[in-house]
Amino acid sequence: MPQTVAPTATAPAVESLKAQAIDLNFWYGSKHALKGINLSFPENKVTALIGPSGCGKSTLLRCFNRMHDLYPGNRYQGQLLLQPSGCNIIAPTTDPVEMRMRISMVFQKPNPFPKSIFENVAFGLRLRGISKPAVLRERVEEALRFAALWDETKDRLHQSAYNLSGGQQQRLCIARALASEPEIVLFDEPTSALDPMATSRIEDLIYSLRNRVTILLVTHNMQQAARVSDYTAFMYLGELIEVNETAKMFHMPTQRLTEEYISGHFG
Amino acid sequence: MDDLNRLIARRRRQDLIFGAFGLVCTMLGIATLVILLVDLVMDGLPRLNWAFLTSANSIIDPEKAGILIPLVDSLLIMLVTAAAAVPLGVAAGVYLEEYARKNWLTTFIELNISNLAAVPSILYGLLSLGLLLYYLNLHQLGITGADQRWPLGPRGSLAAAGITLALLVLPIVIVATREALRSIPLTIREAAYALGATRWQVVWHHLLPYSSGGIATGIIIGLSRAIGETAPLVTIGAAGFWLVLPPSPIQSAPPFLSFAWLLEPFSAMPIQIFTWTQDARPEFRVNAAAAAVVLIVMTLSLNAVAIVLRYRLRRRINW
Ligand SMILES: Nc1ncnc2c1ncn2[C@@H]1O[C@H](COP(=O)(O)OP(=O)(O)OP(=O)(O)O)[C@@H](O)[C@H]1O
Ligand SMILES: [Mg+2]
Numbered sequence: 001m002p003q004t005v006a007p008t009a010t011a012p013a014v015e016s017l018k019a020q021a022i023d024l025n026f027w028y029g030s031k032h033a034l035k036g037i038n039l040s041f042p043e044n045k046v047t048a049l050i051g052p053s054g055c056g057k058s059t060l061l062r063c064f065n066r067m068h069d070l071y072p073g074n075r076y077q078g079q080l081l082l083q084p085s086g087c088n089i090i091a092p093t094t095d096p097v098e099m100r101m102r103i104s105m106v107f108q109k110p111n112p113f114p115k116s117i118f119e120n121v122a123f124g125l126r127l128r129g130i131s132k133p134a135v136l137r138e139r140v141e142e143a144l145r146f147a148a149l150w151d152e153t154k155d156r157l158h159q160s161a162y163n164l165s166g167g168q169q170q171r172l173c174i175a176r177a178l179a180s181e182p183e184i185v186l187f188d189e190p191t192s193a194l195d196p197m198a199t200s201r202i203e204d205l206i207y208s209l210r211n212r213v214t215i216l217l218v219t220h221n222m223q224q225a226a227r228v229s230d231y232t233a234f235m236y237l238g239e240l241i242e243v244n245e246t247a248k249m250f251h252m253p254t255q256r257l258t259e260e261y262i263s264g265h266f267g
Numbered sequence: 268m269d270d271l272n273r274l275i276a277r278r279r280r281q282d283l284i285f286g287a288f289g290l291v292c293t294m295l296g297i298a299t300l301v302i303l304l305v306d307l308v309m310d311g312l313p314r315l316n317w318a319f320l321t322s323a324n325s326i327i328d329p330e331k332a333g334i335l336i337p338l339v340d341s342l343l344i345m346l347v348t349a350a351a352a353v354p355l356g357v358a359a360g361v362y363l364e365e366y367a368r369k370n371w372l373t374t375f376i377e378l379n380i381s382n383l384a385a386v387p388s389i390l391y392g393l394l395s396l397g398l399l400l401y402y403l404n405l406h407q408l409g410i411t412g413a414d415q416r417w418p419l420g421p422r423g424s425l426a427a428a429g430i431t432l433a434l435l436v437l438p439i440v441i442v443a444t445r446e447a448l449r450s451i452p453l454t455i456r457e458a459a460y461a462l463g464a465t466r467w468q469v470v471w472h473h474l475l476p477y478s479s480g481g482i483a484t485g486i487i488i489g490l491s492r493a494i495g496e497t498a499p500l501v502t503i504g505a506a507g508f509w510l511v512l513p514p515s516p517i518q519s520a521p522p523f524l525s526f527a528w529l530l531e532p533f534s535a536m537p538i539q540i541f542t543w544t545q546d547a548r549p550e551f552r553v554n555a556a557a558a559a560v561v562l563i564v565m566t567l568s569l570n571a572v573a574i575v576l577r578y579r580l581r582r583r584i585n586w
Contacts, residue, residue: 065461072368101463111454114477123472124462176462 017083018043018184018214019064024090025077026059026068033059035238036078041184041231043083046206046215048229048246050222052261055235057218061186064089064216065103066096082183101128104177105186109193110169112161112176117144117153120161120172124180139179147175148205167198174205178213185209187217191224203228222262226250234258304563311557319557323510324539329550334558336509337539340425341494341565343513343528344535347429348493352436353486359437360444360482361470383438392502395431396421400503405430407532423503425513426529431499436489443485447478480580484573491569495562497537507542509534536562 019041026034033056041047049057059068066089068074076090082102089099104124112120121140130136140157144150149171156163161172170190177185187206191199207228209215219225225232226246233243234257242255253259308315322333363380367373399405405427423431451474459469475482513528536558543555 067457067461070457070460097463097465100461105461107454107457107461109454111452111458113455113458113473123459123464127463127468173458176458180462 015042015045017041019083019089020081021060021079022081023078024060024063024080026056026063027075027077028059028068029073033238034063037240039233039240039243041214041216043214044211045230046210046217046228047231047233048225049216049218049233049235050220050225050261051235051241053220056238057235058188059238060235061105061188061216061218064184064186065100065105066090066094067105069096101180102182103184103186104180104182105188106170106173106177106190108189110166110173112164112169112172114160114162116158117161117164117172118157121175121179124176128180140175143175143179144172146178146205146209147171148201149175165198167194167201170194170198170202171205174202178209182213184214184216187215189218189220192220199224222250222264234261236261304560307556307559307563310553311555311560314553314557315560319554320561323512324508326508329548329554332551332554334536334539334554334561336512337534337536337558338561339512340509340533341536343425343516344429344432344533345490345494346516347426347529348432348436349486349490351430351433352440352489355433356437356440356486356489357444357475357482360441360448361475363441364445364448365466365470365474380438380441384442387498388435388496389498389502391431391434392499394434395423395427395499396503399423399427399430405530406504407530421502421504422532423500423505424530425533427503428500428505428533428535431503432493432496435496435499436486436493439489439492440482440485443488444478444482447481447485448474450481451477480576484577484580487569487573487576491566491573494569495537495566497535497541500533500535500538505538506532506534507538536565 017040021037021039024034024037024039025032037060049060051057062068063076063080068076078090080089081087082089082099087094089103113123115123118140121143122136125136125139130139141150141154144153149168152168153164153172161169164172170193174185174190190206191202194202203224206215206217210230217225217229229246231243232246232249234241234249234253234255236257242249242253242258244254249258250262253262319333320338321335322331323335324337325332359380363373363377400421400423405424407422407424455473455477456469459473464472509532511532513531513533514525516525516528517523518525540555540558540562543551543558546552
């Protein structure tokens with residue numbers, strides 16, 4: 001990936017944090033799904049969440065945009081701070097709509113709206129009060145370029161998004177998530193429904209977004225975590241077991257569970 | 268091996284027998300309907316012409332009697348019915364499906380909405396007699412509360428008739444709205460919420476447009492049921508013989524719309540059919556048959572529109 005601005009070679013690893021979970025607990029009704037999570041998310045880095053199925057990766061991700069508020073019986077406890085302001089995302093007094101405007105999400109299965117390609121990307125912008133056609137057109141183009149979808153769609157912006165292939169639909173969803181310039185983008189297994197070619201395009205895309213935006217990536221694919229993430233966190237049965245720089249995590253995990261998981265002994 | 272084959276052969280036979288039985292049952296239903304239709308068309312054929320549709324009733328000459336007034340009245344009643352039932356029904360469906368918390372009260376309401384669709388229609392007539400006429404005074408212009416009793420009988424207006432049938436259609440619209448909304452996958456809702464849409468924005472920009480075909484189908488099916496309803500209209504005083512067209516809702520001079528027709532007396536297609544069948548002179552039964560054919564064509568074409576809508580919708584959006 002081309003790096004436009006070369007960082008000073010000896011830059012100290014003092015990074016600012018974009019978000020911070022402090023003693024975060026979450027319940028689906030009586031099911032305790034997140035147990036005392038303490039985890040920091042550095043700004044403009046990719047943090048991968050790995051762990052066996054059912055360990056709570058999606059649950060953690062969906063705390064960030066308060067998706068759990070859509071369903072009854074869910075309960076948060078603790079803190080999930082959005083920096084630099086330090087506002088607690090999961091506090092009852094925090095407006096979920098505001099959090100969703102600032103933190104966007106790409107889902108596991110591509111879920112474009114049954115509207116035109118253009119309208120898919122424009123919807124988030126319209127929600128933010130942008131209605132001038134010229135501005136909309138410019139922002140939509142920009143987002144589609146970010147998502148590496150512009151060349152394939154520029155002649156068919158007003159066709160239904162459902163005419164796109166699965167991989168293109170997922171990139172459209174990424175464009176939709178990026179259009180409103182979010183502070184954090186949440187990816188929940190964005191490639192699990194895609195073939196290897198489409199997967200690698202999306203990985204390239206996520207990789208290219210580092211340094212622009214903070215990314216949380218849930219994945220089942222260890223190679224994917226290794227390829228695109230700066231930090232990796234390993235979760236097990238609702239708890240955070242270990243977090244480290246990705247390279248260290250995969251070469252010398254400190255916890256036995258982590259080692260067993262990344263060497264493919266379970267999960 | 269042989270045993271197995273025999274067993275399979277026996278099952279096949281059972282399949283065949285039930286298949287044949289089912290076919291006969293189905294054909295029986297369809298055949299009855301077709302025979303009825305053919306019989307009506309043959310009876311009514313001599314009167315099925317343009318003049319029949321465009322002339323008013325006549326008490327003496329069956330050859331001159333037409334259905335203009337009940338036809339127009341039925342259409343205007345449907346207009347009122349749709350105007351009342353669509354916003355109420357869609358809003359109620361959206362509320363129950365998207366806004367209401369699931370608790371014993373909403374469950375109770377939901378159960379009873381399905382029950383409402385099965386209430387005998389005469390009860391809706393009684394309800395509006397009491398509520399719309401005697402209480403809300405929705406009777407014809409110039410009639411006061413005191414005139415409402417026998418021997419004149421109730422004198423409901425076009426508005427009262429339309430609202431009465433709207434009550435009847437309401438549960439159908441609510442149920443159709445909810446089903447159409449429920450068929451939209453959760454992932455679409457989540458996509459919209461995740462972009463920062465409020466509940467209302469999700470409903471307005473996504474759920475309603477994506478479910479409009481299903482909702483429209485429900486509305487049309489409701490209307491096609493309402494247009495043939497007789498009992499509730501008789502209850503609130505439909506005219507069996509009426510010669511006056513209501514004033515046109517559309518005017519040539521500003522403000523172009525007029526609502527004077529709402530408080531006019533009304534007749535309706537099924538009522539007209541009924542009174543003609545009651546006439547001692549057999550020539551009028553030909554008119555009744557012809558009017559019945561017109562009514563059936565109206566309901567069948569409404570249903571056809573519903574089918575086309577549903578089919579086109581399925582092709583357009585494939586979740
Ligand atoms: N709506 C729900 N109600 C009750 N329990 C739930 C609900 N959703 C998830 N869970 C439970 O919470 C736990 C964490 O689920 P979560 O979806 O976060 O797992 P995950 O790590 O994302 O798994 P996967 O890798 O399979 O997506 C699981 O045990 C799951 O069964
Ligand atoms: Mg998951």
